[in-house]
């Protein structure tokens with residue numbers, strides 16, 4: 528007897544990304560390591576873009592273990608010629624792409640607004656904002672042509688709350704605004720866009736903050752789940768948002784921070800409830 532149709536059975540397979548092509552920028556970085564491995568495990572072929580050639584070089588062999596096709600290319604996401612050249616290679620190798628993860632980013636050094644260097648401001652905007660726009664426009668054309676696709680932009684909790692780097696805060700807020708713009712313009716064309724805002728994740732980008740201080744312990748104590756984030760924490764959410772399991776999620780920003788951004792009021796309570804916890808001495 529044939530089993531009755533169960534829509535959940537099909538939906539359970541929706542997290543798979545088999546046979547689809549994902550472009551990941553900043554692919555040689557810390558968070559990207561988690562993302563590309565997760566996408567490969569879920570069945571996606573990968574296009575890896577970065578300016579760090581040494582970092583890129585090791586990836587194809589490492590990912591080939593999962594049996595996926597991998598194309599690693601030098602590409603500065605802020606340069607339209609390099610992004611265009613990368614897209615031409617993607618067209619040649621894969622006839623386009625289905626997913627884009629705009630992950631490349633730079634964290635400018637801490638500065639006050641009055642001392643902020645204009646060059647550093649412009650560099651932050653070039654990679655963090657212009658790069659997201661250029662890659663969305665360029666790789667998005669493949670998805671628009673297919674009338675199907677999903678984009679995840681990596682923003683930051685720094686978009687929602689002031690932090691030590693003014694050009695980072697402004698750039699990441701722009702990423703979230705641009706994500707919403709993409710979601711509404713391209714939703715009718717079958718292309719979704721969402722952003723993920725990581726909290727504290729220890730990677731080459733943030734390592735300077737942890738290397739010489741007790742910042743890891745201080746920050747862990749302030750996060751309700753009591754630890755720093757790991758690349759795989761971010762990777763799971765990115766993979767979900769790319770997948771068909773998130774087919775009705777569009778224009779959202781998902782904070783992946785262990786609850787840190789929800790803990791503001793708790794940290795302003797008398798000592799028992801400090802640092803976002805329950806006050807049970809943990």
Ligand SMILES: NC(=O)c1ccc[n+]([C@@H]2O[C@H](COP(=O)([O-])OP(=O)(O)OC[C@H]3O[C@@H](n4cnc5c(N)ncnc54)[C@H](O)[C@@H]3O)[C@@H](O)[C@H]2O)c1
Pocket residue numbers: 552553554555556557558559576577578579582602603604605629630631632633634654658681682683684724725726727728729730731732733
């Ligand atoms: N680590 C954190 O705590 C944290 C928190 C919030 C948001 N983020 C965001 O997550 C993303 C990944 O950060 P990460 O921590 O893995 O940093 P990372 O420095 O390890 O990785 C960033 C990667 O981007 C690449 N890159 C820089 N400029 C580029 C350019 N012009 N073109 C192409 N590639 C370029 C770098 O070479 C590097 O491989 C970034 O967008 C970052 O802003 C990180």
